[in-house]
Amino acid sequence: MRISEDKNAKRFRWNIGVMEWWSNDEKQTRITPLLHYSRCVPCRASYLRSVSFNNFDLSAEVVRGVQAMGFAEPTPIQLRAFPIILAGKDLIGTAQTGTGKTAAFALPILTLLGHHGKFRCLVLEPTRELAAQVETAFRDYGRFTDLRATVVHGGVGYGKQREELKRGVDVVIATPGRLLDHLEQGTLHFRDVTILVLDEVDRMLDMGFLPDVRRIVEKISRDRQTLLFSATLPPEIERLAAWVLREPELVEIGVRRSPAETVTHAVYPVAAEQKFDLLMVLLERTNFDSALIFSRTKHGADRIAHKLKQGNHSVAVLHSNRTQRERIEALEGFKSGKYEVMVATDIAARGLDIAGVSHVINYDVPEHPEDYVHRIGRTGRAQNVGDAFTLMNGEELPSLQAIEHFIGQKIPRLKLENFPYIYTVLFEPEVITGGKRAIGGGRTHRGYSFGRRRR
Numbered sequence: 001m002r003i004s005e006d007k008n009a010k011r012f013r014w015n016i017g018v019m020e021w022w023s024n025d026e027k028q029t030r031i032t033p034l035l036h037y038s039r040c041v042p043c044r045a046s047y048l049r050s051v052s053f054n055n056f057d058l059s060a061e062v063v064r065g066v067q068a069m070g071f072a073e074p075t076p077i078q079l080r081a082f083p084i085i086l087a088g089k090d091l092i093g094t095a096q097t098g099t100g101k102t103a104a105f106a107l108p109i110l111t112l113l114g115h116h117g118k119f120r121c122l123v124l125e126p127t128r129e130l131a132a133q134v135e136t137a138f139r140d141y142g143r144f145t146d147l148r149a150t151v152v153h154g155g156v157g158y159g160k161q162r163e164e165l166k167r168g169v170d171v172v173i174a175t176p177g178r179l180l181d182h183l184e185q186g187t188l189h190f191r192d193v194t195i196l197v198l199d200e201v202d203r204m205l206d207m208g209f210l211p212d213v214r215r216i217v218e219k220i221s222r223d224r225q226t227l228l229f230s231a232t233l234p235p236e237i238e239r240l241a242a243w244v245l246r247e248p249e250l251v252e253i254g255v256r257r258s259p260a261e262t263v264t265h266a267v268y269p270v271a272a273e274q275k276f277d278l279l280m281v282l283l284e285r286t287n288f289d290s291a292l293i294f295s296r297t298k299h300g301a302d303r304i305a306h307k308l309k310q311g312n313h314s315v316a317v318l319h320s321n322r323t324q325r326e327r328i329e330a331l332e333g334f335k336s337g338k339y340e341v342m343v344a345t346d347i348a349a350r351g352l353d354i355a356g357v358s359h360v361i362n363y364d365v366p367e368h369p370e371d372y373v374h375r376i377g378r379t380g381r382a383q384n385v386g387d388a389f390t391l392m393n394g395e396e397l398p399s400l401q402a403i404e405h406f407i408g409q410k411i412p413r414l415k416l417e418n419f420p421y422i423y424t425v426l427f428e429p430e431v432i433t434g435g436k437r438a439i440g441g442g443r444t445h446r447g448y449s450f451g452r453r454r455r
Contacts, residue, residue: 053072065142091250092229095231099253101199114147116148120195125153127175130200152175155327158181172188196226196227198213198229213240266388266413267412267413279363286387292341293343294366297364315341316331316341319344360389362389373406
């Protein structure tokens with residue numbers, strides 16, 4: 001089997017028996033000037049169908065745990081990461097959301113730890129929700145081992161966390177701020193930490209956590225294995241990686257700029273004052289299992305949720321002004337089906353594993369193109385299909401154009417039949433084509449008319 005990395009790349013083959021990449025008759029390693037990592041070649045799921053979790057050196061208890069969760073075959077990032085982590089090497093992982101990243105590091109870490117002992121593995125996460133989700137994953141995958149994991153984050157009291165740490169744990173999943181609190185209080189130490197995972201590092205950068213991350217890393221022995229995961233690798237993160245990692249290998253699955261291929265996109269241009277009315281009609285006409293609606297602001301999320309409740313929708317709200325109890329209840333209620341709709345800010349866009357989300361709706365066009373990819377990554381997960389709708393008014397057109405440039409594709413503009421649209425400049429042809437105004441009018445994708453306004 002041969003896989004081509006790019007037009008000028010040499011051909012490679014994947015040798016399942018020895019789990020190595022080869023270029024013709026010799027190993028292929030490419031060194032970059034800054035990070036000095038060996039670059040693995042992107043692979044496709046179609047090549048991996050015959051590989052099971054038993055093909056790796058994962059412990060029998062861990063394989064039993066992942067199979068009990070209903071997983072039979074590893075995803076591409078898991079197949080690539082397992083041998084690197086099990087060999088004790090440092091790693092940089094980049095992948096689209098919904099690719100099984102958490103299991104990619106949790107399963108080999110549980111195998112390396114083996115049995116219950118001292119606190120040896122630290123996982124840093126940017127948000128409480130992600131920390132709780134990863135802790136649940138460690139517990140689920142390690143259910144047939146005697147290993148213990150606990151979560152440490154803000155928004156709740158210290159008492160239960162102190163009790164768990166005193167009882168003894170092998171893995172701590174934490175947010176940076178609360179972890180530093182425990183460190184200063186002397187309720188934990190890093191003397192025995194041999195594995196460090198920095199997860200969603202680009203999100204930590206966005207939230208201003210990198211100084212805290214550096215403070216934490218400085219207190220951990222250099223004689224450790226470090227795994228860094230980030231959806232993007234801007235210069236700040238490359239500098240952090242160069243400092244924190246030792247000759248890491250890069251596992252890169254898919255194109256970091258591209259949204260999931262299992263998601264269908266559409267933009268609905270609309271006047272700003274009609275956005276909510278259009279949202280209500282969209283929900284009425286759409287056969288959705290569960291819908292996740294994104295707002296730019298916390299106030300906007302509360303306002304949208306309030307109006308949706310008035311329209312007899314069962315709605316959960318998730319943003320940083322909600323208490324920890326409210327956030328947990330919203331997530332659990334949405335996952336269980338108690339709520340058919342969840343309105344959230346971008347706190348929910350990174351990494352949260354919410355199964356069965358059939359539709360993502362951007363009530364506001366995200367300001368940053370990367371956030372668009374992360375938002376719509378909440379649907380179409382694990383090879384399931386999903387739909388992503390974006391409601392756009394005239395002021396948001398530059399943000400949408402930046403998104404289209406970032407993902408390298410034009411998103412179709414659609415129009416709802418029989419909706420009483422107010423005229424907006426978005427209906428003018430030069431807004432769509434970027435050229436001069438067309439004479440007359442016409443119809444384009446799926447019946448959306450971009451003809452000139454009648455006077």
